[in-house]
Amino acid sequence: MPDASNLLVELFTEELPPKALPLLGRAFAECLAAALRAQGLAAADSIVTPYASPRRLAAHITGVCPKAADKAVAQKLMPASVGLDARGAPTPALLKKLGALGLDAAAVPRLRREGEGKAETLFIDTVAAGSTLAAGLQTALNEALAKLPIPKVMAYQLLDGWSTVKFVRPAHGLVALHGANVVPVEALGLQSGRSTHGHRFEALIDPIVLPNADSYATTLREQGAVIASFEERRAEIERQLQAAAQQAGADLRPIDDAALLDEVTALVERPNVLLCQFDRAFLDVPQECLILTMKANQKYFPLLDAAGKLTNQFLVVSNIRPADPSAVIEGNERVVRPRLADAQFFFNQDRKRTLESRVPGLGKVVYHARLGSQGERVQRVRAIARSIAMHIVLPPDPEFVDRAALLAKADLLTDMVGEFPELQGIMGRYYALHDGANPLVAEAIEDHYKPRFAGDVLPRSDVGFAVALADKAETLVGLFGVGEKPSGDKDPFALRRHALGVIRMLMDRGDGIELTIFLSEASEAFAQVPSFSDPGAALQEFIFDRFANLLREQGWVAQEVDAVLALKPQILAQVPRRLTAVRAFSALPEAEALAAANKRVSNILKKSEGVKDGSGLVDGKLLVEPAEIALVQALTAINPQTEAAYTQGDYTVALKLLAGLKAPIDAFFDTVMVNANDPGLRANRLALLARLQAAMNRVADLSRLAA
Structure with missing residues (x-):
């Protein structure tokens, strides 16, 4: 851009909230730059450097013009039938419109017509003057301040004693330099200049006068003892x-x-x-x-x-x-x-009191208005944990599981956790060991909160796994059961995080745990809660939705995830193997045709009244076409192999065997009329398609892979 120089804008304030500072600094700089680009004052490739220190927000932007280029503008006026009379002369309405644009009747010859008949419209081509930097920066500054993600706004008076402004903290200085020149702008009752302030105690001079935009960081470091970036x-x-x-x-x-x-x-x-x-x-x-x-x-x-x-x-x-x-x-x-x-x-x-002696006190701690006390919650967690332990492949000692579940929340009543809630579970382990508890029980007390966040480690032992899974299940089932579901971006009980914790644990150690049974048994623990309603299907849908997001974040293709989760696989630990199998299947030459055929089968069955679940028997006596006979023979031939592979959990082999069905499926659809006039033939062919669909979709819904 001609005459472009670098721009520096700084807002000097009182101490900004530290946890919000990085975000405030980035947002201030990015919003300023975006607004200047939108007005044609900054180039698309301008480099934006944010600065943020305890007492300042600033931005350095390269390639900013003193004035934006003029733009050709096509101004729509009105329908030609309204603007021009029968002789083509301008009507009073047109003259009034031109006058509002600073034009007169002399502009009529320059009018342009577009469209035909009644749709014919009058336009005039004008040139809009580009914005000056002073006006454009004022607009950008106003927009940046309005959009700042301020955690909590302060209202304060200006020096005149009357005016009140609102900002994150009181502002005391504004710098706006384009090259070496001050850009006259105003914000928060401040006029722009070139002076700022350095370190409260160690600045060499005060105020600090900035010679130009590019000297900002260096001058602050050398004269102000401040690292601005x-x-x-x-x-x-x-x-x-x-x-x-x-x-x-x-x-x-x-x-x-x-x-x-x-x-x-x-x-x-x-x-x-x-x-x-x-x-x-x-x-x-x-x-x-x-x-x-x-x-x-x-x-x-x-x-x-x-x-x-x-x-x-x-x-x-x-x-x-x-x-x-x-x-x-x-x-x-x-x-x-x-x-x-x-x-x-x-x-x-x-340590003067045992953890167990604190357990009765949990009955006086409210957990949720409709779910009772922490004491009642502990009893539910104990019941769910015992149930989970029985489904683990190598069940842990049930006495250890029950003991850990009983003591898991007791440290909530200790002074240490009262002072530092972040230590819940951790202190429980220390106090349990001090009381002489089995190390597995003590470890499970700490681990039952895991995973606490994305990427956190999982419980170390099966005892901890059972109690941690029970704790999260009690939270999810209980809160869903009384209507406390996440809504939009609101999730006050962190149910999305709890769901991800359940998913991660079931994927890691849940080979013997079916999701529906698991949630059903957890719901039984709430039998005595009056306002509870079994959330079964809704909660399962919520878990699968979170599961889909997690898998996509891990790099699985959306189609692969949709294909596998469409079947609502109940053992989540099997899902990675299913996804691997689907990816291998997709690489087969026959995959595209088989997926398309599967989709066609699905559509036919949806529209029919025939057998849809694969349980209908195919009557061999009603197989009259060679292609349908061949398809039944092919299905019968591969069935023992696919069944064996599926039973052994070798889903990749199970799907690859389907490649042998491509030719008989193609022949079937080429030569066989499924919706035959004869009701018996039609029902038999629908039953055959249902059987085919069931055979193809045991690992995943392959129709989801069709383009």
């Missing part, structure tokens, strides 16, 4: 964390937590990582408690050894770089001490 600041913190960990010990590493790293990046402008430590006596407390305390409350990075065990050292990301950091180090060590002491106190107090 979120990504650069994050990378610098990560580099310093690794270096400090190596300095503390060759085998030490900071805890890997991307969310914590993002949050700390959003809290500092000039990161400075310092090594601190705490009293080794605190290491007697479970490390999960100490780690969570340091991360959640103080935003510290605990140091772990090569085995993943917590050490008594931790890293602090400071926002200042004093010549002598000892005061900062001592201050952080002093602040963390009472936090760790609280965790130690909770841990010691909790």
